[in-house]
Amino acid sequence: MGIGDINKDLIRERAKCTFNVTELTYFLDGGKDKTLERKERERVMLTKREELFGGTPDEYLSHKEKYENSMRKAVILFSLLRKVQKENNTDLTNYRNLLSGVLGASISQDGSPFGLHYIMFMPVFMSQADEEQQKKWLHRALNCSIIGSYAQTELGHGTFIRGLETTATYDPATQEFVLHSPTLTSYKWWPGGSQLYSKGECHGIHSFIVQVRDEDTHMPLPGIKVGEIGVKMGLNAVNNGFIGFDNVRIPRTNMLMKHAKVLEDGTYVKSKNSKLIYGAMVFVRVVIVFDSVNYLAKAITVATRYSAVRRQSQLKEGEPERQILDYVTQQDKILTAIAGCFAMKMNARMLWDTFNVINDQLHKGNFERLGELHALACCLKAISTTDSSMFTERCRLACGGHGYMVSSNLPPTYALTTASCTYEGDNTVLLLQTARFLLKTWRQIDTAPLTPTVQYLKTVSTPGYSYKWENSVEGIIRGFQIVSMKKISSCVDLMTTKIMSGMSQEDAWNTVSIQLVSAGESHCRAIVISTFHEDMSKAMRSMSEPLAEVMGQLVELYAVFWALERLGDLLEFTSISGADVVKLRSRYEELLRKIRPNAVGLVDAFDIIDELLQSSLGAYDGRVYERLMEEALKSPLNAEPVNQSFHKYLKPFMQGKL
Numbered sequence: 001m002g003i004g005d006i007n008k009d010l011i012r013e014r015a016k017c018t019f020n021v022t023e024l025t026y027f028l029d030g031g032k033d034k035t036l037e038r039k040e041r042e043r044v045m046l047t048k049r050e051e052l053f054g055g056t057p058d059e060y061l062s063h064k065e066k067y068e069n070s071m072r073k074a075v076i077l078f079s080l081l082r083k084v085q086k087e088n089n090t091d092l093t094n095y096r097n098l099l100s101g102v103l104g105a106s107i108s109q110d111g112s113p114f115g116l117h118y119i120m121f122m123p124v125f126m127s128q129a130d131e132e133q134q135k136k137w138l139h140r141a142l143n144c145s146i147i148g149s150y151a152q153t154e155l156g157h158g159t160f161i162r163g164l165e166t167t168a169t170y171d172p173a174t175q176e177f178v179l180h181s182p183t184l185t186s187y188k189w190w191p192g193g194s195q196l197y198s199k200g201e202c203h204g205i206h207s208f209i210v211q212v213r214d215e216d217t218h219m220p221l222p223g224i225k226v227g228e229i230g231v232k233m234g235l236n237a238v239n240n241g242f243i244g245f246d247n248v249r250i251p252r253t254n255m256l257m258k259h260a261k262v263l264e265d266g267t268y269v270k271s272k273n274s275k276l277i278y279g280a281m282v283f284v285r286v287v288i289v290f291d292s293v294n295y296l297a298k299a300i301t302v303a304t305r306y307s308a309v310r311r312q313s314q315l316k317e318g319e320p321e322r323q324i325l326d327y328v329t330q331q332d333k334i335l336t337a338i339a340g341c342f343a344m345k346m347n348a349r350m351l352w353d354t355f356n357v358i359n360d361q362l363h364k365g366n367f368e369r370l371g372e373l374h375a376l377a378c379c380l381k382a383i384s385t386t387d388s389s390m391f392t393e394r395c396r397l398a399c400g401g402h403g404y405m406v407s408s409n410l411p412p413t414y415a416l417t418t419a420s421c422t423y424e425g426d427n428t429v430l431l432l433q434t435a436r437f438l439l440k441t442w443r444q445i446d447t448a449p450l451t452p453t454v455q456y457l458k459t460v461s462t463p464g465y466s467y468k469w470e471n472s473v474e475g476i477i478r479g480f481q482i483v484s485m486k487k488i489s490s491c492v493d494l495m496t497t498k499i500m501s502g503m504s505q506e507d508a509w510n511t512v513s514i515q516l517v518s519a520g521e522s523h524c525r526a527i528v529i530s531t532f533h534e535d536m537s538k539a540m541r542s543m544s545e546p547l548a549e550v551m552g553q554l555v556e557l558y559a560v561f562w563a564l565e566r567l568g569d570l571l572e573f574t575s576i577s578g579a580d581v582v583k584l585r586s587r588y589e590e591l592l593r594k595i596r597p598n599a600v601g602l603v604d605a606f607d608i609i610d611e612l613l614q615s616s617l618g619a620y621d622g623r624v625y626e627r628l629m630e631e632a633l634k635s636p637l638n639a640e641p642v643n644q645s646f647h648k649y650l651k652p653f654m655q656g657k658l
């Protein structure tokens, strides 16, 4: 691409950048070798540019065509990626890199038909299948000679797993399980687990591998009714289906038996910890935090580059129209989204490291921190996806009418982020899970050892602990920790009062649940800001000074933004004063001004190639108007000057003939 093809404003923005963009790209990728690995994947993928990115845009295809086209492209992409991915090993870190490589590269705005295979089916094997079963199926799954889904949710139940109705009844005479969907509401919906019955006793939710279709003809196997659930708000390249079982028999060894087992005579051997069955969901929630960063990185790249190119309105009479990125209200929308993306990037890494540490402990039979991991994965999945949706929507609104075009890729990206607020656990329900852990922790604060992510509760509640509000990052973190502690303790007090007055534990819980969710959110926000601050401060020590300075500004912007967003809590629970708030607001505007010159450099560092960004507004060259017109002309309605509906309907109507 010649320099002449690049929008002049973008050239100027890139010249203004005060830090080395490549240095930041290496940091964001996790090191120069990871950047090179990613770029090699992209290079290989671009050898099939026309097959993967050419042709009619998805938005002009029918529901069926879109699915078929996404399958065609997915097969090409995954065949290519398989060549460059490390040997098919199931080392979790390698696997997560495969995920981000594979799905980060997923080339449709509507997700990938192989997404579930990699995000759900494979992790279930790695966490629930015993060695024999892994030998039999895992490598077939890794090389895609079998493709799997994850059928847990049913038409009648998604959140309440213990309410799932599908049964798996063991028949010792034949050493088989009989899978059955007793009701319409028990039909698996979305696939994705079943209630296990043996010797007439129900042992709760367990995972089974079930072959749904014939390996040659692809026809559904006897007793299995399958179908597709219809058009969704997004992710329509992922064919979510339904499955009904009519007394379908599978071998005993198709129950995934790494944890619980059923012996040949039907004896049930329970897992060392009943919650291990839910292990795959914890892993997937960790992956979803990374996904939320990837989606938001696309949205901020689009909105920032567009805001540098779009000139609209005069600030002063007679002056040229200003880049909309110069309007402070635009900086408020976009620079906070950039800070939010960096914050969640650091927290995704922390969560991944925490998951690996605790997962190793679980493998050694140490379940001490399982509850903490579950609570942390729940709240970070909830907050990262809520933030990613919120900031993506701010980015769409920041791009005016053109941000409403599918060709901008902002509406499809929003559809992806908002789906993640529901799947893998509705965010409200997950924050309640975190709250459940926090209340349990609070009740034991003087008797049980505290795990790392809740240590702060002890610190800020120690008698005599004094804290005066400070407008610093550390002061804001401390403020959020106090807010969290006070919300948790007040929920405990409220519930105790209600139960003492004769209300059941469950009714007390429900009555207080809005405050419980809020306590879970405050706890998570305190973790997100402190992790961003602490981990970025560590990283800054090995950064060049110019880059470290900008990272420090992003950390402070993020902390001040959320302090202003949660002023109600801070005024209720801390000593922040009105004067402090005035200073906070002015510091916020000063930070926006400081970061403004580096906005384009910050998003360039995500290094998202145009083919994956897929945006008429966000391309590296900034030629937005030419691209908007190019995309518009792809509309089938532009194939002819007069659409047939004129002669068939409109003209007779206008002539009063209908």
Ligand SMILES: CCC/C=C/C(=O)SCCNC(=O)CCNC(=O)[C@H](O)C(C)(C)COP(=O)([O-])OP(=O)([O-])OC[C@H]1O[C@@H](n2cnc3c(N)ncnc32)[C@H](O)[C@@H]1OP(=O)([O-])[O-]
Pocket (backbone or CB within 6 Å): 115, 119, 120, 150, 152, 153, 158, 159, 160, 161, 162, 192, 275, 276, 278, 279, 281, 282, 370, 371, 374, 422, 423, 424, 425, 426, 429, 433, 436, 437, 440
């Ligand atoms: C791209 C993605 C595609 C999408 C795929 C999908 O959506 S797939 C479908 C995704 N679907 C969903 O995500 C469905 C979301 N729903 C659920 O995950 C569960 O129904 C639930 C957690 C909400 C309640 O479950 P429940 O009624 O069994 O539990 P309870 O509340 O009575 O608590 C009992 C104890 O268990 C503990 N514990 C619970 N879970 C875990 C865990 N994972 N790990 C560890 N521990 C866990 C909990 O802390 C508590 O411990 P305590 O305090 O006694 O020490």
Ligand SMILES: Cc1cc2nc3c(=O)[nH]c(=O)nc-3n(C[C@H](O)[C@H](O)[C@H](O)COP(=O)(O)OP(=O)(O)OC[C@H]3O[C@@H](n4cnc5c(N)ncnc54)[C@H](O)[C@@H]3O)c2cc1C
Pocket (backbone or CB within 6 Å): 116, 120, 150, 151, 152, 153, 156, 157, 158, 159, 160, 189, 190, 191, 192, 235, 240, 419, 422, 423, 424, 425, 426, 428, 429, 432
């Ligand atoms: C795009 C997409 C892909 C999916 N893919 C899969 C898949 O591959 N495999 C699979 O198994 N599932 C899949 N799902 C299903 C998903 O896991 C469920 O939709 C999700 O767990 C939410 O459950 P639900 O739909 O039953 O919602 P509900 O739980 O019915 O939620 C409705 C409302 O009820 C509230 N609510 C429910 N329980 C409580 C409670 N205890 N306390 C307070 N409020 C409550 C919720 O907060 C929410 O506001 C997918 C969903 C989507 C959107």
